[in-house]
Amino acid sequence: MTVNDDSFTNWKNREEIAESMIPIIGKLHRERDVTVLLHSRSLVNKSVVSILKTHRFARQIAGEELSVTETLPFLQALTTLDLGPSQIDIAMLAETYRSDDRGLSVEEFTAEAVAGATGDDKIERREPRDVVLYGFGRIGRLVARLLIEKAGSGNGLRLRAVVVRQGGEQDIVKRASLLRRDSIHGQFQGTITVDEANSKIIANGNEIKVIYANDPSEVDYTAYGIKDAILIDNTGKWRDREGLSKHLRPGIDKVVLTAPGKGDVPNVVHGVNHDTIKPDEQILSCASCTTNAIVPPLKAMADEYGVLRGHVETVHSFTNDQNLLDNYHNSDRRGRSAPLNMVITETGAASAVAKALPDLQAKITGSSIRVPVPDVSIAILNLQLARETSREEVLDYLRNVSLTSPLMRQIDFTSAPDAVSNDFIGSRHASIVDAGATKVEGDNAILYLWYDNEFGYSCQVIRVVQHVSGVEYPTYPAPVV
Incomplete structure (x- = not known):
């Protein structure tokens, strides 16, 4: 048998x-509301090849590929337990088991590790919560996709309606088509x-219902x-409490709100300050995609090294508020053709940091350049730290944050040397640390943070709504705190 035959047999x-x-x-997932994860990536509704690729991707962050032969026993062990609604990361189970020296069986170790989701400790299933989308643009349709995907057993969030302005003939057919296919x-x-x-x-x-x-x-x-619903405003037309209160209808x-809130509207970045939302708060904002991209790694760096000051430069894909070709625009530069120009513009992300991280004393400034790509942006976060460190230490720290910390759903990590947007x-x-581009010298650290400003942000919105x-x-x- 040749080496190629060995490789093919292993693959099969x-x-x-x-x-x-x-x-x-x-x-x-369907019967118990349990979402199986692998390094915080959901394996629900994934194909055979997707599951294998997700296992292989572990080498980008953990240093070595994770094998399905390692994770399958833990997945099988879960089926023997009386589980309640939860998310269970079989990669973390496999890796923590590998370092455990007590001689427990896989079944014993798994039962202990997920004890909070079993027996008397487990969460009881809740009644479905109605969700309404007000607006059905780029973010609205992606949020709709996520809500439909996460319907699971039907005991979570349930998308009941979309509110839009009446278009022309076959309005609903055209909107369904935009949901069905995305460029x-x-x-x-x-279906x-x-x-x-x-x-x-x-x-x-x-x-x-439309x-x-x-x-x-x-x-x-x-x-x-529809009753007791959460309405997600994707229009951005109203951004203060008075305007958004118009939605508080029967x-x-x-x-x-899927845009930065103004005035006293709380700006929430899931993973950072979502636990400060007051139970009786009826109006809140998920801030911007860029704010969600920079705040979690900024918090991680501040927690470990301290941050004295910083600047964020976002190289951002163009959006629908720009013109396809040169035309009048209220903004000074956004009227110029989006697919033909790099456009210097403003970003409110830096000022929004104070709302999400009120304890951070560092002054954070920011600016933005819109560039001719339709999706995925990069934030360059330039930080002066409170102590000196090294590139290796920062990368090891951020890799571990992405794997085991409470921010592991917000911060991803890649060491791929050929990665592009x-x-x-x-x-x-919310953002992905590019290890190869990271620069550290003394007390200065420059992080390059990729983010899907449409889909990654929509996932953050869904997390806030779930919370x-x-x-x-x-x-x-x-997660390790």
């Missing part, structure tokens, strides 16, 4: 193992049909059977 064996994992992962993020994973007579889009069995309105005051959501309990389309993290809805389930093994 791993394919078979990954194939056997799929029904286990699906059953845990950047690809095709919707599932979409349109019920024009009842003004509904049915996506993977989820019936989504409500036409020009203003929040025109809608009574209880007329559609059937709506809370309003979440397109490689991060579809990333579910305020009470369906954000704990992760096991527990």
Whole structure:
């Protein structure tokens, strides 16, 4: 047998193992609201090759590839337990088991590691929470995809309606088409049909009512059977408390804005300050994509090294508020053609840091350049630290933060020397540390942080909505604080 035959046989064996994992992962998700993760990446609804690639990706952050032969026993052990709603990272189970010297079996170790999700300690399933999307643009449609994907057993978030202004003929058909196919993020994973007579889009069995309105005051959501819903405003038209309060109509309990809030509206970056949301707070903001990209690594660096001052330069993909070709615009430079120019513009991300990290005394400044790519941006975070360090120490620290800390869903890490922006389309993290580009000299550290300013941000929005809805389930093994 040749070496090539050995490699192919090994691949086929791993394919078979990954194939056997799929029904286990699906059953845990549908019947028990358990999301199986691998280094904080969900394995739910993933193909055989996706599962294998996710295992292989571990070498970019952990230094070596993780084998399905290592993780399968832990997945099988989970099926023997009386699990409640939770997220369980089988990569963390495998790696912590490897360093455990007590001689426990895989079954014993797994039962101990996820004890908080079993027996009397487990969380009981909650009733589904209604969600309404106000606006159905770039972020609205990605949030819709995520809500449909996460429907699971039906006991979490449930997208009930989308509110838009009436367009022309076949409005609902065209909106369904935009949900079905996306030039950047690809095709919707599932089936979409349109019920024009009842003004509904049915996506993977989820019936989504399309409500036409020009203003929040025109809608009574209880007329559609919607109650205690969380409304996600994707328009950005209203950004202060007074304007967003217009959404607090019959059937709506809370309003979440997908843009930086103004005035006393709390700006929330999940993973950093989401636990400060008051239970009775009805209006909040998820800040901006750039704020979500820089605040988690800024917090991580401040916690370990202290930060005296910093500057963030964002090289940002163009957005719909720019012009396709030169035309009038209220902004000084954004009127120039987005796909043909680099455009210097402003960013509110630096000033928003103070809202998300009020204890950070460092002055953070910021600026932005829009560039001719349709998605994925990079933030260059230049920090003066409170103590000297080395590049190796910073990279080891940030790698561990991405693997085992409470920020592991926000911060990703890559050591790929050939990575470019397109490689991060579809990333579910708020930002990805580029190890190869990182520069450290004495007390100065420069971090290069990739982020999918559409999809990664949408994932952060969903995490905030899950938190305020009470369906954000704990992760096991527990992250290292």
